[in-house]
Amino acid sequence: MARRPEAGGEARSALALPALLALALCAPGAGGQALEWYSAVVSLEYLDRQTNRTVCSVSESGRFGDSSPKEGALGLVGVPGARDGDPEGCAPDTRFVVPAPGGRGAAPWVALVARGGCTFKDKVLVAARRNASAVVIYNQERHGNITAPLSHAGTGNIVVIMVSYSKGKEILDLVQKEIQVKMTIGVGTRHVQEFISGQSVVFVAIAFITMMIISLAWLIFYYIQRFLYTGSQFGSQSHRKETKKVIGQLPLHTIKHGEKGIDVDAESCAVCIENFKVKDVIRILPCKHIFHRTCIDPWLLDHHTCPMSSCLLKTVERPLLQSPHNFL
Structure with a gap:
């Protein structure tokens, strides 16, 4: 007597193969890469002229650059001079204004520049030549309150972070009013993000489609065999009935x-x-x-x-x- 095919187990196993393959390929370390970055804690301190009180604020609102040392820095905030008309700080001869009684040379200072106009590396090198202790790049307005990865290889050991547009504009407005703003940068939280390379995505897609085709062909063969078996069983029972x-x-x-x-x-x-x-x-x-x-x-x-x-x-x-x- 013919053996009846299993009704569900093998079919489910065939369908599970593509999913298992995709999970294996997408797992951490299987063709993917790890992106590690650190947030930056930004502390501000300045004198409110209306209330004559010192205002302090602390927020984990920054992001360290990829090539920046992950360490703290501090100083009075300086911005590109209004005469230069270059808020991005891209020009090699950009001059920075620091609202401090003693000028830039009297205390450590932090350069605040806008994103855009040139590469991150160019901005950092311009500020570094002016002896900035750190460079803060604020994002563009269209990006809202988010920060982005900073690629600036070849800038040495200067601390580089990015803050959101709103945070940068807040600091910029204070400095342009000639208010002395002291900034302290601290190391925040370490973040690790897993992502898959483009080549791995293509490989996974091809493997998944291939396994789906194989599974579909197997299921078609399986159900054809099952149909033939059911037909033969029906014919056999009909024949036995006639024989009786x-x-x-x-x-x-x-x-x-x-x-x-x-x-x-x-x-x-x-x-x-x-x-x-x-x-x-x-x-x-x-x-x-x-x-x-x-x-x-x-x-x-x-x-x-x-x-x-x-x-x-x-x-x-x-x-x-x-x-x-x-x-x-």
């Missing part, structure tokens, strides 16, 4: 005392090899052979032929067959 019907048309007879045409002491059933006895129910085949009904019926259902000859059961079309023995 034909067997049921074969004559039955109960052996009696003094039966003519059969010697109960000499004749036996070829299936069970036991002699016929009085009251045994026998089946009479078209080939004139007789057997116990309980013996021959299962045999005919499986083999469709007489055990003693090549007589086929399917040749029987009429139930009114004459026995070689005269039982009447």
Whole structure:
């Protein structure tokens, strides 16, 4: 008998293969890279002229540059001079204004410049030549309150951070009003972000599509086999039903005392090899052979032929067959 295919387990396993492959390839370290960056804690201190009170604020609102040393820095904030008309601080001769009684040379100072106009590296080098202790780049207005990665390789050991546009504009407005702003930069939280390279994404996509095609082909083959199996089972059951019907048309007879045409002491059933006895129910085949009904019926259902000859059961079309023995 044919083995019935498993209905769900193998199909689910085939569908799970692409997902497992994609997860394995997308896992950390499987073709991906790790982006590490540090936030910066920005502390401000200045004198409010209206209230004559010192205002202090601390926020983890900055982001260290990729090539910046992750260490603290402090100083009075200086911005490009209004005469230069270069808030980005890109020109090599940019002059910075620091609202301090003693000027730039009297105390450490921090350059505050806008993003844009030139590369981050150019901005940092211009401020470094003016002996800035750190460079703060504030983002563009269209980026809102977010910061972005800073790539500025080759700028030495100067501290470089980025702050949002709103934070930078707040500090810029104070300095342009000639208010002395003291800034302290501290190291904030370490962040690690996993991401997948473009090459890995392409590889994962190709592998996923390939596995989906293989799985689809396997499922088509699986369900075709299942359909054929179901059809064969249905045909087999229908055939057995017809066979039982034909067997049921074969004559039955109960052996009696003094039966003519059969010697109960000499004749036996070829299936069970036991002699016929009085009251045994026998089946009479078209080939004139007789057997116990309980013996021959299962045999005919499986083999469709007489055990003693090549007589086929399917040749029987009429139930009114004459026995070689005269039982009447």
